[in-house]
Amino acid sequence: MKNKLIAAALMCATALPGWASEAQPAAVDVALEKRVMALAEELRCLVCQNQTIADSHAGLAVDLKNQIREKLGAGMSEREIIDYMVARYGDFVLYRPPVKATTMLLWFGPPLLLLLGLWLFARTVLRRRAIATPLSPDEQVRARALLDNRESDRP
Amino acid sequence: MTTDRAPRPWAAARYMMPLGAFLLLAVLLGVGLGLNPREVPSPLIGKAAPHFELPQLHQPQENFSQKDMRGKVWMLNVWASWCTACREEHPVLVELAKSGVIPIIGLNYKDKRDDGLAWLGRFGDPYVLSAYDEQGKVGIDYGVYGVPETYVIDKQGVIRYKRIGIVTPDIVKNRILPMLDELNREK
Numbered sequence: 001m002k003n004k005l006i007a008a009a010l011m012c013a014t015a016l017p018g019w020a021s022e023a024q025p026a027a028v029d030v031a032l033e034k035r036v037m038a039l040a041e042e043l044r045c046l047v048c049q050n051q052t053i054a055d056s057h058a059g060l061a062v063d064l065k066n067q068i069r070e071k072l073g074a075g076m077s078e079r080e081i082i083d084y085m086v087a088r089y090g091d092f093v094l095y096r097p098p099v100k101a102t103t104m105l106l107w108f109g110p111p112l113l114l115l116l117g118l119w120l121f122a123r124t125v126l127r128r129r130a131i132a133t134p135l136s137p138d139e140q141v142r143a144r145a146l147l148d149n150r151e152s153d154r155p
Numbered sequence: 156m157t158t159d160r161a162p163r164p165w166a167a168a169r170y171m172m173p174l175g176a177f178l179l180l181a182v183l184l185g186v187g188l189g190l191n192p193r194e195v196p197s198p199l200i201g202k203a204a205p206h207f208e209l210p211q212l213h214q215p216q217e218n219f220s221q222k223d224m225r226g227k228v229w230m231l232n233v234w235a236s237w238c239t240a241c242r243e244e245h246p247v248l249v250e251l252a253k254s255g256v257i258p259i260i261g262l263n264y265k266d267k268r269d270d271g272l273a274w275l276g277r278f279g280d281p282y283v284l285s286a287y288d289e290q291g292k293v294g295i296d297y298g299v300y301g302v303p304e305t306y307v308i309d310k311q312g313v314i315r316y317k318r319i320g321i322v323t324p325d326i327v328k329n330r331i332l333p334m335l336d337e338l339n340r341e342k
Contacts, residue, residue: 046300060300063291088298090198
């Protein structure tokens with residue numbers, strides 16, 4: 001425990017001058033770093049497919065973050081970098097893929113299912129309500145008569 | 156009785172609806188389970204193999220570029236000594252190389268040179284040569300995200316086939332070999 005505390009303290013102390021100096025060269029530019037992370041949030045890590053590359057510590061995710069940093073630093077725009085990634089890994093890298101023929105079902109499937117569910121629900125409720133309407137006075141009389149004289153109800 | 160509706164012929168069908176919905180869902184889930192989420196369709200198929208120039212693994216002072224293979228149908232196999240699946244795939248490549256139907260170039264991906272060399276020494280070297288991609292930058296250009304990955308590139312330098320994950324004997328027999336006949340006939 002004590003060792004761990006010392007180790008943690010040492011890590012904090014050394015972290016100040018050069019946090020992960022190997023993985024993030026020149027991570028001093030805060031504005032740039034913000035843009036890198038914003039882009040990284042949009043991109044899927046293909047190694048661990050339910051994470052963004054911002055979340056992931058997989059080797060490839062780290063490499064891709066470095067690529068983004070390098071390219072932003074070199075003056076490429078966000079759009080250009082997205083295109084760069086799509087050219088290599090396909091639309092699948094995007095957490096918000098473009099709407100096109102192949103992604104129609106992905107975009108519109110869930111709302112359609114929701115509408116279908118709402119429709120089924122409304123239909124069922126309306127039907128139940130129709131069945132549950134109270135009897136009219138005439139029907140009450142008839143029902144009473146039937147219940148009082150069950151024998152006559154049978155054919 | 157407030158209603159005296161006649162028995163409806165489709166009443167039975169109504170009771171089948173949940174069963175039908177269940178079967179549909181089961182089929183969809185079944186298909187979904189059968190799909191491999193790692194097999195992302197590569198946007199590179201049908202496009203020119205990205206340009207690279209890298210030092211060779213065995214001879215660091217010599218370079219290899221994908222341009223060197225112009226006019227040949229060839230295979231690019233991405234491998235690394237740290238990649239366990241590569242070990243499983245390796246005998247298949249050794250066998251394929253022995254048959255001599257297609258030259259295989261290795262791309263030693265994010266590896267240590269010594270480890271890579273030792274690995275080939277131990278398991279055999281099916282590659283005409285291996286290019287050494289220490290940083291993995293060429294890997295990124297080729298959209299590599301899970302080693303091993305394999306590309307078949309035609310005489311014009313266009314990627315015609317990509318395999319993510321290991322090349323099995325089945326894939327060699329049913330995908331690669333039939334494709335080679337066709338590609339070799341092209342100019």
